[in-house]
Amino acid sequence: MRYKLIDILVCPECKGFPLALHSMRKINISDSNEFAKKRHNRDGFECSVFCGLKNKSIKRMESQRAGAEICENCLSINIVSGSLSCIKCNAKYKIERGIPRMIPKRFFKTHI
Amino acid sequence: MQIPYIHFLFDGTMTEGLGRNAKHVYSAYRKMVKSYEKTNQLMTFFRVNSWRRFVTHKIAERLIKDGIRLPRVLDAGAGPGFMADILNKEISSDVILMDYSIEMLENSVIDCDKVQGLFEAMPFRDGVFDAVIAGFAFHASIDMNKSASEFARVGRAYAGVVSIGKSSNRLYMLLGKLYINYMIPLIARLSAGKNYTEFKKIGSIYRHIPDNARLCMIFRKYYHVTIFREKAFGTIYQITAKKKTR
Ligand SMILES: [Zn+2]
Numbered sequence: 391m392r393y394k395l396i397d398i399l400v401c402p403e404c405k406g407f408p409l410a411l412h413s414m415r416k417i418n419i420s421d422s423n424e425f426a427k428k429r430h431n432r433d434g435f436e437c438s439v440f441c442g443l444k445n446k447s448i449k450r451m452e453s454q455r456a457g458a459e460i461c462e463n464c465l466s467i468n469i470v471s472g473s474l475s476c477i478k479c480n481a482k483y484k485i486e487r488g489i490p491r492m493i494p495k496r497f498f499k500t501h502i
Numbered sequence: 503m504q505i506p507y508i509h510f511l512f513d514g515t516m517t518e519g520l521g522r523n524a525k526h527v528y529s530a531y532r533k534m535v536k537s538y539e540k541t542n543q544l545m546t547f548f549r550v551n552s553w554r555r556f557v558t559h560k561i562a563e564r565l566i567k568d569g570i571r572l573p574r575v576l577d578a579g580a581g582p583g584f585m586a587d588i589l590n591k592e593i594s595s596d597v598i599l600m601d602y603s604i605e606m607l608e609n610s611v612i613d614c615d616k617v618q619g620l621f622e623a624m625p626f627r628d629g630v631f632d633a634v635i636a637g638f639a640f641h642a643s644i645d646m647n648k649s650a651s652e653f654a655r656v657g658r659a660y661a662g663v664v665s666i667g668k669s670s671n672r673l674y675m676l677l678g679k680l681y682i683n684y685m686i687p688l689i690a691r692l693s694a695g696k697n698y699t700e701f702k703k704i705g706s707i708y709r710h711i712p713d714n715a716r717l718c719m720i721f722r723k724y725y726h727v728t729i730f731r732e733k734a735f736g737t738i739y740q741i742t743a744k745k746k747t748r
């Protein structure tokens with residue numbers, strides 16, 4: 391997953407946002423990847439509410455005028471492994487082989 | 503008599519969907535990865551892509567009409583991402599694939615962000631997607647009412663669904679049942695080899711889904727349904743819809 395996903399991911403259990411990102415391995419996506427180049431570019435920021443790479447809300451970044459070009463990397467850095475945790479309910483979700491595993495625990499027990 | 507597609511949740515509410523049967527169906531999907539699309543093609547007489555394209559085309563039309571540059575689209579229950587791939591060819595989109603099966607996601611046909619997740623508890627903020635699309639996935643929902651409400655929560659505007667359905671017409675319903683229970687295992691034997699038994703579980707899906715009229719009502723709770731089409735004796739339905747504004 392690219393950093394940009396942090397801007398939209400919530401805890402599936404309690405919808406807590408933003409999720410905290412921990413210990414990880416990252417790689418740069420090559421320029422040939424079309425999705426590394428796709429951008430929304432809302433006022434120079436790639437993220438719209440919370441930037442995972444800068445670990446700051448966009449509002450705060452705007453008020454500090456901390457560079458738009460840094461947020462650009464949210465498209466081109468891939469998080470390969472690590473974990474996400476919910477500050478609200480303490481649930482933890484692994485990121486393995488680039489895919490965040492966002493299944494609430496209660497479903498494992500009861501349905502799948 | 504118990505109606506198979508209605509089950510009770512822990513809080514006592516009644517809903518449609520696979521419920522606890524999802525366990526068997528989901529384990530089947532994970533084993534189908536390699537033969538999935540080949541079997542899809544065979545058992546739909548090579549119409550599966552045109553059925554997908556009809557829906558993605560309608561969604562693309564709406565997004566273009568709205569003048570959204572680079573729409574953000576969720577392919578829910580994406581499998582290897584066929585719906586997203588077809589849509590992305592028509593309108594350049596920022597697509598995200600979500601599926602329960604990691605095996606399917608890792609064999610994706612499109613190189614984009616992927617998330618393991620469930621319809622019933624989507625891990626996304628409210629209204630972040632311009633459109634939510636789902637190809638041959640909604641029938642595997644555990645709880646269809648919750649799923650539809652989650653589609654409407656994470657989506658800002660449009661939804662496009664093509665899925666296995668069940669005609670409300672008794673005769674068609676029976677024909678569908680015969681085809682799914684007897685023909686599909688035969689076809690799967692050709693394309694999936696020893697894994698063909700996994701495709702028998704489509705029979706279990708067919709048993710547990712509500713009929714198409716009821717299905718449409720579930721969507722109408724959250725969406726204005728703009729197109730509702732049935733194909734192949736109602737064993738397939740296509741929906742395009744716009745979210746109701748509260
Ligand atoms: Zn950012």
Ligand SMILES: [Zn+2]
Nearest residue numbers: 401404476479
């Ligand atoms: Zn939480």
